[in-house]
Amino acid sequence: MRAQINRLAQGGRIDRSEHLNFRFDGEAMRGHPGDTLASALLANGVQLIGRSFKYHRPRGLMAAGGEEPNGLVRLRTGGRAEPNVRATEVALYDGLVAESQNRWPSLRFDLGAVNDRLSPLFPAGFYYKTFMWPGNMWPAYEAVIRRMAGLGRAATAADPDRYEKQYAHCDVLVVGGGPAGLAAARMAGRTGARVILADEGAEFGGALLGNDQEIDGAPGMDWVGAMAAELANSDNVRLLPRTTVAGYYDHNALTMLERVADHGPAPEPHQPRQRLWQVRAKQVVLATGALERPLVLANNDRPGVMLAGAVRGYVNRHAVRPGRRAVVFTNNDSAYGTALDLAKAGIDVAALVDLRAETPLGWVAALDDAGIEIMAGRVVSAVEGRRAVEAVRVGKLNDTGTGLVGGLGRRLDCDLLCLSGGWTPSLHLLSQSGAKLLWDEGLGCFLPGRAQQAVRVAGAANGAFSLGDCLALGAEAGNRAANDAGHRRRGRGPRHAMAGEEPALTPPLPIWKIPGDDAGKAFVDFQSDVTAADLELAAREGYRSIEHVKRYTTTGMGTDQGRTSNINALGIVARALDVPIPQVGHTMFRPPFSPVTFGALAGRRIGPLLDPVRRTPMHGWHQDNGAAFELVGQWHRPYYFPRAGEDKDQAVDREVLAARTSVAIMDATTLGKIDIQGADAAEFLNRIYINGWKGLAVSGCRYGLMLGEDGMVFDDGVTARLGPEHFHMTTTTGGAAHVLDWLESWCQTEWPELQVYCTSSTEQWAVAAICGPMARPLLAELAPDWDLSAEAFPHMTWQDGAVAGLAARVFRIGFTGELSFEINVPAGHGMALWNALMTAGQKYAITPFGTEAMHVLRAEVGFIMVGQETDGTVSPQDLGLGRMVSGKKDFLGKRSLSRAHSLRTDRPQLVGLLPQDTNLRLPEGAQLIGGADPSPPQLAMGHVTSSYRSPNLGRTFALALLHGGHERHGETIYVAFDGQAVRAEVTAPRFLDPGARAK
């Protein structure tokens, strides 16, 4: 067990009475409740936490929150393992297991570190430059690069946990639970508005968690506690700690990721691990704070170099000593507080180095009292030590801030370098909402521009860097947001919280690249391993826009979205181009602000709940009888019914033969059905279908084709006339919903004068289709009162009556070319009908068949299948169905059929193909070519659309779309696949004629 050598004896928001055991890279360690994994690692003296992305340089923790670029670990094991988790955001729990990433074979000895020495190989844009030639070697290069330069590994086992989604509406959504956010939520809550307050952390308080500022004369965290309690007791306020607002979309729709159970080893049985919230807020207040930037200087990535504010937080909040002897280096006032708090905690502060010549008066006396030397107008010019900081050099800055006077300067021993390069308001969400950001020269940062949505920004995110301003402006933003959402406070408001006295601010001095040790890499983006030199190179190579520089150098493209690097990168590029920062522009921020797990995005829609499942009333019978199923749309349709010992081909052959020689039965329930009624129903169908409908007799059925306005076939089916103003339309199984939408759109928008009503009746009916020579005697037995003769019940008609004692509607239509009856009964009677048919059919060896046999049967007689022979580019003429087109009327798509392109004779046209090898089943989709040599280049002449083996023909056959195919029957073409070309004969797309059998 490792000792907590860097744990301070007192202070901090941790519970020293309880010990939490955890493992990092297999080593046992302990921490306390209140620790993050990061603070616990620091307490245990772990300084090296990972290797960098490209150069595999040793890295330690730099930050304390979501901006941490280095401290990515793999958390947990097995199916719960999660890569690329920021150690700074992981609440420590007993039994936690974490591993470092991106190192091989071990963190201390990493072979990839050779990349650091080979760094001339990895300049800006190295992907585009170094490995481009020879092109065919790229896959090999890529494999090596990916292995060497990558982030963590994803889990390979299934995730055992649940993830949920929740929708919510509110008047005011406050993002961020620091002083500004709490003040805003409190004021909004007092108006009675429905408020949601979300904060990334487990505890509210924001910056107050890490410093000792006072509010109303007491420790700031006392005020935070009182606010949280007041809000928790308000029925109209919902508090969501551990919740990251990840996306800000149109019309104030926001997504939030709540980490419900990530702070333990596994969720409780009643808990999901995470919950994805989708919120629609009338008003939003962004109190997202500001993020500290490092200073860009040579070797600023050595373990032991940290952000000053983060160090302050580790000392005050977690009672951790990040080092024994510190140097603080800053360009602004905020790091003075870090120096003081370090001294207070008994940590030696060797010096505070301020690159400004003018130091903040309000702080200087306090540092003098603490005995901390202030070195003004100076810079840390070099960092010594490889795996850890050992010393720094402090040099004197020249008047222009571009170089040093008198070399690298004085050497100071230290093991901790605290950097503060200023603060960047966290405006990712505001940028996502559509607002522009405006550069503020005085503060050296971007501030919110005009809002595009109902949103306000409060606190440090709006450039208010004093606690007093955060409290006052936060309260005002909350109140106004509630007002704009229609809520006003009655009576006097709560007394405003007052911050203790704060020293006046001295402006920061931005120097984007600190002069000094030229030999060391000066990192800008630590996660993507981008240096100041990379950015300067991009500028020299002609990149002018930050969006292009970003893509070329990959700066800001890591999982931290450049939280610590964007502004420094901008400053360096602007300086290299010698233009003001606004001219370089800033990058757009896009969702998500923080990574969102796929688990949360999928929620409960995984496995069997991925998509709705549709089953017919006869599904149970199919299952009991061993059907193999296929998905058609959302329907589970029997694919074939294998008997013991049969493979798919054998089963399909048997089913196909039965349909042509005896009787076979298919569950046709899934065909789309639309009930169409109204005085203008026939006129409506006339406009929808390519053929005429007004002359169809009641009791008649007709096959119809529907086109888009582009003249291309998109659905087909048989429609029956049930009455003068009543039709029963059938559609393809997969196209039913689309066809209904199509009909509705024309009824509602273009032809509102037509009296037509369309209603889906797909699920009202169960349909058993029987076909084959014995279909008639079979039906006769179950419908003894009917005259089923060809004269009394001809092809393409329908009749009502009783079948097996059930009210039925029978259509004499089919899709196999054989004598067929499609028997429709109310869905609830489907199983009874099916059983009756199976029982009565025993004497004919009735054979159930699935979709595959149906495909073979219809293809043998040349019936097209929409979606198989058609793909949205096929017209009726292409299919050889031009004779169906009515010349007497207009219909959707008609004019397109006479466009010049539609009349070309070399269009792909439907043909049959008989491969020379009668056992060869051509692959569907295979290309048709002119010769036996398949090597490219080739003139593509079409493709195979359907291909089967026919037991009736004793050979394989196919349907295809062939350029100019209607005039090429009898020719030989070749079908290319798998590097070969096989010979086939072009035929008419009809291979078999049932003749009198079908009558």
Next chain:
Amino acid sequence: MLLLDCPWCGPRSEEEFACGGEGHIARPLNSENMDDAAWGDYVFMRSNHKGVYFERWRHGLGCGRWFNIARSTISHEILAIYHVGDAKPELPE
């Protein structure tokens, strides 16, 4: 994620709707007399401009009705919602 105020159901999230593209494109009644270019323009060409766009939407997962909206393609602000067949509303540019 737009919030659309269905004329029949009230405000609902975009997920319940389907966009039917540009509105106010009347189907030609004399197509047999049109040349290929004019017919092709009706079938294929849409203005797809930056600014105020008049388009058709359908509340598919609600009442099923079609309606028209005017939407800024820059800010996604919904400037008007009106019935099929109504004239384009006058909007300040």
